[in-house]
Amino acid sequence: MKRIFELLSGDIRTMTRDRLLATVRHSEGRTLMVETVVAGPPLIYSGSNVELAAAFGADMITLNCFDCQRPFIAGWDELVNDDPYDGRAADFVGELQEKFAANLDDPGYIARLRQYCGRLIGLNLEPVAGDLPFPDGRRLSAANLDKVNFWQFDYVVITANPNTGVTAGAICRGIELAKAKLGERTAVVAGKMHGAGSGNVYDPRTVRDFVTAGADIVLIPAPGTVPGIDLDVAKRQIDAIHAAGGLAMAATGTSQEGAGVTTVEQIALWSKMAGADIMHVGDAGFAGIAPPENIIAVSVVIRGKRHTYARIGRSVLR
Numbered sequence: 001m002k003r004i005f006e007l008l009s010g011d012i013r014t015m016t017r018d019r020l021l022a023t024v025r026h027s028e029g030r031t032l033m034v035e036t037v038v039a040g041p042p043l044i045y046s047g048s049n050v051e052l053a054a055a056f057g058a059d060m061i062t063l064n065c066f067d068c069q070r071p072f073i074a075g076w077d078e079l080v081n082d083d084p085y086d087g088r089a090a091d092f093v094g095e096l097q098e099k100f101a102a103n104l105d106d107p108g109y110i111a112r113l114r115q116y117c118g119r120l121i122g123l124n125l126e127p128v129a130g131d132l133p134f135p136d137g138r139r140l141s142a143a144n145l146d147k148v149n150f151w152q153f154d155y156v157v158i159t160a161n162p163n164t165g166v167t168a169g170a171i172c173r174g175i176e177l178a179k180a181k182l183g184e185r186t187a188v189v190a191g192k193m194h195g196a197g198s199g200n201v202y203d204p205r206t207v208r209d210f211v212t213a214g215a216d217i218v219l220i221p222a223p224g225t226v227p228g229i230d231l232d233v234a235k236r237q238i239d240a241i242h243a244a245g246g247l248a249m250a251a252t253g254t255s256q257e258g259a260g261v262t263t264v265e266q267i268a269l270w271s272k273m274a275g276a277d278i279m280h281v282g283d284a285g286f287a288g289i290a291p292p293e294n295i296i297a298v299s300v301v302i303r304g305k306r307h308t309y310a311r312i313g314r315s316v317l318r
Helices: 009-013 017-026 049-055 089-104 109-117 142-151 168-182 204-213 231-243 261-274 292-313
Strands: 031-037 060-064 120-125 155-158 187-191 217-221 247-252 278-281
Touching (some): 017 187, 017 247, 120 142, 142 168, 204 231, 247 261
Parallel strands (some): 120 155
């Protein structure tokens, strides 16, 4: 079995949930997930944040702020008039609406991105209470999970952006809904990487509950990213996840992914020491992606230059 950093585009194209999970286990803590915001202008003008994350060593790329009702990936979806400030704003808005409609009905929309980048592609969906103002296309709902199936995302991340008030109970209920709708094709990742307006998850019993509810991968805050999460606390949580049969992801979602290289290197090393199967780099840097030098630095920490450079240099279209 190939390790995740050895996969080519052809391997990704035929990936199943079971193979994805087995590949991550086989990779022994050397899997890198990078999260990117896709709803705004990307860091570089001539490409998307998704492509940039792939180029700097990501194995799994999570789309944040992807709207299942108005699907659009900035920098990937091309518009004839991509500058709304050039005096043709009405044309821009109309073309954007047409792009939403075309993507909404296109079953190959995400498949083309996956094949081009040669990486596993997932998205965030959030179990935000219905009475709170939040975009419908980004909520964890039956309708949006149907679109996850339609586009054949590789995985879905059930979590919460800041100030959404999402609780551990809401995440458990969301996991159960996702498992019921997605079946065995799509992996379910779930957990909290920061407070999200309702407190942090410190209790190993809670992360075990996520696995019991059906989560394949449980995310916790990486050591050093939220108050009180040190190496020992993270290890106890990860041990509980593993004992319940799940995989563990250490997430940096507190904007420290935009700190100095030495900071992200230390967080990555602590996370691997704690037993994390996947290291996550959040999207807070500039323009919806961590500084690319931080992405590659984390990759080097968890798997060295040899595998990092191979991941970057390997042809994705094979």
